Amino acid sequence: MSKLVPPIPKFLRPAPPRPGRNGAGGENGDGNDKPGTAVKLRDGAAEGGTQVVGWLDERTGMSPFLRGALYRKVPKGTNWFYTLGSATMFAFVSQAVTGVFLAMYYNPDPLRAYDSAAYITNEVFLGELVRGMHRWGSTVMIVLIFLHLGRTFVFGAYKYPRELNWVIGVLLLVLTLAMGFTGYLLPFDQRSFWATVVGVNINASAPVMGPYLADFLRGGAEFGAVSLSRFYAMHMLLIPGLIAALIGAHLYLVAKLGTTAPPWLKAEKKSLSQEKI
């Protein structure tokens, strides 16, 4: 009978006596000196927390990674400008979340796209807010990514050994601009339609590859029904997937290589280390 019952999880079983307090534990176990209920609960909660974390860590071995990523040392002089990357990522997460919910109502059919977008704004509960956050959030993300790029450039943070992270960052910039371009068409009103027609034709103006690129974007020779669903698929699946993957690589390299000190601290640092020697 007892073999059929699954074992009680470790964190529900009474804790074994701690090695350091062997004697005391034994006394408690005997019931000579029972602690109060409140103390018991508090200790239990503390133990429970540690045990859940311990359970996860035992199975994933994640704590060294997390410690390395979250408790890494940052150079002296780290300031608010260093938060621009995180701010950009937060803008991306906000775009992803609002985008997922907009996709629940949006219809990428050329005859219904405009109406479904209008429906989101006018009818759906909080629709105007969510669409507004997505619409303005896109601008915020582009502003932030440029500020982040500028910070990296001005602080010289792209130099050895961080060149690869610069390259990934530039790819992320291009993909973010592509998000702006593909998303602009989706409301399918006059402005977004003609802006996208002109945008695709700008692509077509590149020598040799241009005409092919424009055909690829439109899904044909003319701007047709396929073009809208194509832009929609790129906007919500292809590009966000690439961005998420590249953000992962970007963050890995940041955690691996650490951040740079602001350029104005370099000289001071050198003289300090020389002093120590």
Add this chain to the structure above:
Amino acid sequence: MTRRGVMTGGALLYGGIASAAFGLPALGFALGPMFEDGTPDVWQDVGAEDEFNPETYVPKVANIVADLGEAGKTTVYLRRLDPGRDSKSKSDKGKEPLPYVAISTRCVHLGCPVRYIQASQRFVCPCHGGVYDFEGKVEGGPPVRPLDRFYTRVTTGRVEIGERFSVNSELERFSPRDPSNHLDGLWQYLYPSRPST
């Protein structure tokens, strides 16, 4: 040849085949439309013959993309050909010229819609200041070739327009191109036509 080598090679091979099995069709999906004939050969009735004259353009609405609602429609400017005034096209050598001139409103700079202004007898683009003369040839601004045209014919007193075609500065006919693609001089070799045409 080692056992390890065979296993590694096999794993790579089968992984590659499996990836290609979904990757290639997906790629074909994305690139396929580039190789299709995008402009179906359909003739559209745009009005009776007596609606048009050789002196001025009459705007008409035509469908260029099916199933796209309003967005699939475009304005076409039509007038009767004036053999005395219109310049001869090389493509018409030994043939009857097209009976009507049907000008596409798509500016060949970046695709904004142009407007015909009768007072100055010119087409003007609102976006970046492209100006075309009465025949649609470039007169100023950034456009790289004359305005595109449509094939025209007359069937039992009704004017019909067909496929769109592009022209170079001598009104020689080419397959339809995107705006901003050159058709004159050395530039034309940098802008290939669609593979299907």
